[in-house]
Amino acid sequence: MSTSVIELDGVVKRYQSGEETIEALKGVDFTANRGEMVTVIGPSGSGKSTMLNMIGLLDTPSEGNVHLDGRDVTDFSEDELTEERRSGIGFVFQAFHLLPMLTATENVELPSMWDTDVDRRDRAIDLLGRVGLSDRLSHTPDQLSGGQQQRVAIARALINEPDILLADEPTGNLDQDTGATILDELTRLKEEEDIAIVAVTHDEQLVEYADREVNLVDGEIGE
Amino acid sequence: MSIRDLLWQLPSVGMAWRNLGRSRVRTALATLGIIIGVVAIASLGMAGVAIQQQATSNLGGIADEVTIRSGTDSTTDGVTQEQVDRIRDVAGDATVIPEKTNSTTLTARDGSERFVSVTGLTRASTLYEVSSGDNPDRLRSGALLTNSTAQQLGLEIGDPVEYDGQLYRIRGLIESGGGGFGGGSELVLPLSALRDQNYYDSVTIVASDGDEAQRISDAVETRFNEGDEEILSVTSFASIQENVGSFLDTLNLALLGIGSISLIVASVAILNVMLMSTIERRGEIGVLRAVGIRRGEVLRMILAEAAFLGIIGGFVGAALSLGVGLVAFEVLAGDATLVFGWASVRYLLLGFGFAVVASLLSGLYPAWKAANDPPVEALRS
Numbered sequence: 001m002s003t004s005v006i007e008l009d010g011v012v013k014r015y016q017s018g019e020e021t022i023e024a025l026k027g028v029d030f031t032a033n034r035g036e037m038v039t040v041i042g043p044s045g046s047g048k049s050t051m052l053n054m055i056g057l058l059d060t061p062s063e064g065n066v067h068l069d070g071r072d073v074t075d076f077s078e079d080e081l082t083e084e085r086r087s088g089i090g091f092v093f094q095a096f097h098l099l100p101m102l103t104a105t106e107n108v109e110l111p112s113m114w115d116t117d118v119d120r121r122d123r124a125i126d127l128l129g130r131v132g133l134s135d136r137l138s139h140t141p142d143q144l145s146g147g148q149q150q151r152v153a154i155a156r157a158l159i160n161e162p163d164i165l166l167a168d169e170p171t172g173n174l175d176q177d178t179g180a181t182i183l184d185e186l187t188r189l190k191e192e193e194d195i196a197i198v199a200v201t202h203d204e205q206l207v208e209y210a211d212r213e214v215n216l217v218d219g220e221i222g223e
Numbered sequence: 224m225s226i227r228d229l230l231w232q233l234p235s236v237g238m239a240w241r242n243l244g245r246s247r248v249r250t251a252l253a254t255l256g257i258i259i260g261v262v263a264i265a266s267l268g269m270a271g272v273a274i275q276q277q278a279t280s281n282l283g284g285i286a287d288e289v290t291i292r293s294g295t296d297s298t299t300d301g302v303t304q305e306q307v308d309r310i311r312d313v314a315g316d317a318t319v320i321p322e323k324t325n326s327t328t329l330t331a332r333d334g335s336e337r338f339v340s341v342t343g344l345t346r347a348s349t350l351y352e353v354s355s356g357d358n359p360d361r362l363r364s365g366a367l368l369t370n371s372t373a374q375q376l377g378l379e380i381g382d383p384v385e386y387d388g389q390l391y392r393i394r395g396l397i398e399s400g401g402g403g404f405g406g407g408s409e410l411v412l413p414l415s416a417l418r419d420q421n422y423y424d425s426v427t428i429v430a431s432d433g434d435e436a437q438r439i440s441d442a443v444e445t446r447f448n449e450g451d452e453e454i455l456s457v458t459s460f461a462s463i464q465e466n467v468g469s470f471l472d473t474l475n476l477a478l479l480g481i482g483s484i485s486l487i488v489a490s491v492a493i494l495n496v497m498l499m500s501t502i503e504r505r506g507e508i509g510v511l512r513a514v515g516i517r518r519g520e521v522l523r524m525i526l527a528e529a530a531f532l533g534i535i536g537g538f539v540g541a542a543l544s545l546g547v548g549l550v551a552f553e554v555l556a557g558d559a560t561l562v563f564g565w566a567s568v569r570y571l572l573l574g575f576g577f578a579v580v581a582s583l584l585s586g587l588y589p590a591w592k593a594a595n596d597p598p599v600e601a602l603r604s
Contacts, residue, residue, distance in 0.1 A: 058513055059599045078597075079518065086515025093602075097510040101241040111514040113234040160515065 004031045004070070005163045005196040006055050011064035013050050024050040026219040027064065032164065032196040037187065039207050040200045042216035048200045049168065051216060055198055056089055056166045057081045069163060086111060090157025090195075094169035096149040098141040098156075104128060105137045108155045120159065127155035131185055147178035154185060158193065165189075167199040171206055183209045235520065239527035246500070253496040254536040257582065260486030261540025261574040266547035267482045268570030269562065271475035273548075273555040276566075278467055280556070286433040286464035289440045291426040294453035301422020306447070306455065310426055313442045318429040320344055323417040327386055327410070331376040339372060339408040341386060343417035349429055351411060356380040356395030365394035367411035386416055437461035483577075489536075490581035497529055497589035508593050509601025522594040529586025530579060537578030541571045 013025040024047045032038050032055070042048050053059040054066060057073060060081075065074045073084060098107045106113075108124035128137060131151040141149055150170060157165050170186070171179035187209055190197050199206055207213055215222040243250045291310065293301050307321045323343040328336050344350070348358045351367055359365065366384055373379070373396055383390045391412060430436035440459035447455045501508065508521060548567055553559040561567070 053599050056513070058602070059597075082512065082515055082517050085513065086517075089515075091510075091513050093510070097506070099507060099510075101245050110511070111516070113238075114516065114520045156514065 004033050005068070006198070007031045007065075007067040008051070008054060008061075009065040009067065011051075011054055011061040011066065013047075013054065013059070014062045024219055025054070025061070028054075028216075028219070028221055030055070030214065030221065032198050034163070034194050034196055035190060036211045037190055037197040037199065037209060038212045038214060039210040040198065040214045040216055041202065041207065046216045047219040048216050050219075052166055052168055052198070052200050055164075056091060057085050087160055088163050090160070090162040090165040092150070092153050092157050092165065092167040092170045094172040096141070096146070096153045096173070098149055098152055100141050103138045103140055104133060104144065104152045107141070107152055108159055110156060110159075112159050124155070124159060127158055128152070130189075131155050145178075146174050147182060150174060150178075150182055151185065154182070154189070158189065161193070162195060164196040164198065167197065167201075169201055169203070170199060171201070171203050176205065179203065179205055233527075235523035235527045236531075238524045239531055242500075242504075242524075242528055243531055249496060249500070250532070253493050253532050254539070256489035256492040257486075257533060257536025257578050258540040258543065260482070260489035260581070261537055261578045262544050262547065263485040264479060264482035264577060265541060265544035265570045265574030266551065267478035268475065268573065269544065269548040269567040270551045270555070271471070271478045272564075272567045272570070273551045273561070275468075275471045275475070276552075276561060277556045278471060279464070282433075282460075282464050282467060285460045287430050287436050288460065289428040289430065289436050289443070290458045291428070291443060292424065292456045292458075293422070294448065294456040296452045297454050299422055301420070301424055302426055302455065303422055307423060307426055309446065310428070310443060313446055314428050314430075314439050317431065317435065317439055318346070318349055320346055320349060320427045320429070321414075321423040322425050322427060323414065323420045323422075324424040325417055325420065329372070329376055329378075329384055329410070331378070333377070335376065337372055337376055337408060339369075339410045341410045341412060341417070343412045343414045345414050347411050350427060351397050353395030353397055356393070358395050362391075362394065362411070362413040364391055364413070366391040367395050367397050367409075368393050369407065369409050370396040370398060372408040372410075384410065386410065386412060387419070389416065391416070433461040433464040437465070482574075486577055486581055489578075490585040493529060493532055493582050494585040494588065496532075497525065497586050498592075500528075501525060501589045501593040505593075505596065505601050505604045508596065509598045509604070512596075512598035513602060518594040522590045525590035525593055526583060526586050529582045529590070533579040533582025536582070537575040540578060541575045544571055544574060 008028050008030040011025055011028045012023065015022045015024060028051060040048055040051060050059070054061055057068070061074065065072055067073065068084060068088060073081065076084065099110065102110065105121070105124050105128065108127055109120050112120045125137060128134060131154055133148060133151055136144060136148060144152065171182055174182060183206060186197055201207070291302065293299065302321065307319070311319045321344065325341040326338065327341050328338050330336050346360060347362055347367060348360050351358065353367065354370055358367070368378065368384065373393070378384070378393060380393050380396065382393050384393060397409070397411070428439055430439055436459055440457050440461065443455060443457050511521060545562065548562040549559045552562045
């Protein structure tokens, strides 16, 4: 039986925009389990990014609860949420978001850079090897192709051995073939590391790789 | 372990170093601002010290001396031996030199005459510097004569001069003491030459420094003169030195003030640079926060960038200031090595310290702002 890693329970998110109150999420229930890749699809403006921010503990809901590994983290302070992100959540962004002045290895180390962990360098090199970049360890992002950069980003997301990996349009900036290799990579890692992957996308190709698909329309989960 | 690995032991410092390397021109310009500020503070401060030292060394000789003469209420026509003994008690370790003065006319070999003032004293070497010849502690039967007078009379070292029927040999030539009667022509003789005179015309006290001279001067005043009565007239130049000293202190403060303004301008420039660069990197800092970098860690990273600007700018600025100081001391005080004295070196440290502190203060706001930016907002930008 699979265990739920992240759970949104009737999550509502409202934004104040001038005089208007915008309700980006209108009571969303969602779970993701270990060893499972879930895609969240929906038209732009449907609240996908807001939902991903909730799952990634980057933002807090106006109503409802968020559980990580069975713990209620809804009322955590910003500093507590930072600790949870640091230890339990990996991020992969559409635009890769690698730091340009750091090498591939250093970018992978980044989330654990401030920890006094002696073998983080070894783990970073190991992760880069597993995404096929053993020969690019000392390259800076501008010396890498888009696909290579995204693989560095995936290695970075895994450095702290997270329970869940969040991907925001991970193939959005890549061509079809490169996108496919990234998705193969994610599928393999999902099984090897036994982690949950939640990906937000428009990409039909990505949906094919998913174990489950969630439709978000107008801030509500549809069928 | 390489220096690079060592640098990464402090990730904030390592990240800061890389970040500064990303826009070298901007970093260089911000550092240049600091350098100019430090050079302004440190070199103006050191120039002030050089001026002060030069002024003190010019004044030094006079300021250390106290001259005592018979006052208007004195019953004797001069300073008595008994008074001299009491002055010695007051003066402590300072050198007390009683003098008798007179005047005479010296005759040259060709018959021409010169009117000269005569000073009789022991230990002439304490008060007079000879430009040629020697300057014995005790003159015995020797004499010192002003150089110009000797030339006018065609006298040379070793020649005899006559005073009160006694012959004295010229042992050394002195430069004119300036002023005085005799038009600056002065003959210095042993005290015994003026033994006919019962009283001393003046007593000169040579103290170790201006402050000591002032102390002795005050002590003599209170010991001998009661109320408005003036038994002894005491003249000291120590108060002049004090006035000059306090003027120079004010001057130094004004110079430092001007220097500080340029450092303030530099720190505003750093504030601007740090603010711009954190705004530019807003998304990047959002990524850092998203992947779990703590607020304090972001804060330290940006403060480290500001500190680097301050340390590099401060160091280069201090090095340049040392060069300026060497020139200033060579020109003003005549000795470039005086720049290594604490009085001037402390301005190098002051400039450096100011640079680091000003940079850190300027970095505080941008660092705080970046660290507290909600990651969602930052990522969206």
